[in-house]
Amino acid sequence: xxxxxxxxxxxxxxxxxxxxxxxxxxxxxxxxxxxxxxxxxxxxxxxxxxxxxxxxxxxxxxxxxxxxxxxxxxxxxxxxxxxxxxxxxxxxxxxxxxxxxxxxxxxxxxxxxxx
Amino acid sequence: xxxxxxxxxxxxxxxxxxxxxxxxxxxxxxxxxxxxxxxxxxxxxxxxxxxxxxxxxxxxxxxxxxxxxxxxxxxxxxxxxxxxxxxxxxxxxxxxxxxxxxxxxxxxxxxxxx
Numbered sequence: 590x591x592x593x594x595x596x597x598x599x600x601x602x603x604x605x606x607x608x609x610x611x612x613x614x615x616x617x618x619x620x621x622x623x624x625x626x627x628x629x630x631x632x633x634x635x636x637x638x639x640x641x642x643x644x645x646x647x648x649x650x651x652x653x654x655x656x657x658x659x660x661x662x663x664x665x666x667x668x669x670x671x672x673x674x675x676x677x678x679x680x681x682x683x684x685x686x687x688x689x690x691x692x693x694x695x696x697x698x699x700x701x702x703x704x
Numbered sequence: 705x706x707x708x709x710x711x712x713x714x715x716x717x718x719x720x721x722x723x724x725x726x727x728x729x730x731x732x733x734x735x736x737x738x739x740x741x742x743x744x745x746x747x748x749x750x751x752x753x754x755x756x757x758x759x760x761x762x763x764x765x766x767x768x769x770x771x772x773x774x775x776x777x778x779x780x781x782x783x784x785x786x787x788x789x790x791x792x793x794x795x796x797x798x799x800x801x802x803x804x805x806x807x808x809x810x811x812x813x814x815x816x817x818x
Contacts, residue, residue: 632792633809634794636806636807639804639806680746682807
């Protein structure tokens with residue numbers, strides 16, 4: 590079975606601090622992709638970062654980085670130097686190779702940045 | 705650059721009514737899909753298409769129909785709306801030829817069925 594788990598329904602972080610949003614996944618596939626999306630209160634889904642299962646280095650995109658621990662099946666999103674605009678829902682998603690087209694999404698983490 | 709365009713943004717239906725949610729993309733993506741988002745459940749795949757004339761079911765297809773006559777458009781039809789279909793619906797597309805390609809989402813349609 591393919592599954593994504595985000596165990597933190599809500600998180601708070603002080604402005605300018607770093608925060609880690611947890612994501613664990615379950616798949617029997619050796620090849621898969623991991624994605625993080627941001628959903629602000631306006632509702633749109635914004636792609637943030639991608640990590641391939643065979644990538645040897647952790648992905649980074651600006652203030653976003655992905656702490657990928659393959660043996661633990663975790664793909665945590667790290668946001669550095671939090672800004673008020675980072676307040677949003679964050680979704681982790683997985684695309685196993687054998688599903689071809691289906692992305693599996695977690696239930697999301699609501700992040701609030703405190704001034 | 706419009707990306708993925710969904711209409712309408714909001715819709716209220718009565719039980720038993722039908723309607724079509726529209727989705728269009730201008731990125732020449734072969735793959736298009738529909739998701740529904742419900743509180744505490746993340747996003748779940750309804751139907752998807754890998755090209756014109758090709759559609760397939762996702763995780764929660766019951767009560768929904770789709771067709772794909774062009775690369776650009778992928779409408780979602782509710783034939784007889786039910787309160788359980790109250791949700792936020794997202795259309796998403798991606799470049800099918802690149803394994804790493806992320807989904808690009810429309811802005812969503814908030815549907816209420818009374």
